[in-house]
């Protein structure tokens with residue numbers, strides 16, 4: 001059973017192939033990491049899968065549906081959620097408000113009912129807040145619920161982004177460098193959150209430079225170099241592959 005299938009995917013930017021004839025599959029319920037040296041094409045691949053970019057050629061099949069060229073909101077409605085390499089936090093809001101933004105797909109409301117503040121809207125908001133509080137608790141941030149995000153530590157903000165991504169109730173969650181800029185203790189906290197996400201049955205696709213994290217938590221690792229697949233396999237297989245070592249050391 002496959003949740004995501006990428007077939008012969010390529011994208012060119014001004015003659016440069018950032019992703020070059022790439023094919024791979026992702027099984028549901030796994031932690032699937034994508035690694036490779038700087039500029040290998042990892043973020044570009046995320047942008048292709050999540051509809052930010054349209055491929056020059058190739059296809060993406062998600063949950064048995066051809067989704068090549070779909071817009072990000074169409075994919076979000078089908079249970080695909082992501083975080084970005086750079087923090088995308090709303091800094092004029094509290095932590096819980098940030099998570100509630102992520103839940104908007106599941107809020108059932110009409111303009112008029114909202115405008116008049118009808119009881120169904122208040123009930124919906126209360127339920128949404130409850131669910132989002134549970135998510136903050138899940139990522140270890142319950143005590144920050146009503147804190148303004150501009151006074152939260154960086155490590156907490158990275159976990160807040162994961163909580164917000166989970167609020168859309170994804171089937172698949174793509175995390176672009178969730179440990180970037182974190183100290184070792186904060187990275188371990190992210191590790192734990194990612195493992196818990198996978199235990200909930202949500203498929204995790206991870207782009208990360210923290211090799212300790214990748215090797216510890218991944219079920220499967222895809223290695224990219226110059227937009228192509230260098231190799232893929234278990235942590236053990238990838239770690240011992242001389243081509244991977246050469247790519248990282250520039251040998």
Ligand SMILES: Nc1ncnc2c1ncn2[C@@H]1O[C@H](COP(=O)(O)OP(=O)(O)OP(=O)(O)O)[C@@H](O)[C@H]1O
Pocket residue numbers: 013018036037038039040041042043044045
């Ligand atoms: N919008 C764009 N326009 C032009 N070139 C781009 C664009 N996006 C990515 N590229 C190029 O595609 C290649 C792959 O970049 P990408 O950011 O995907 O690599 P990466 O593996 O995520 O790198 P890093 O680990 O440094 O984040 C690079 O050569 C980059 O300059």
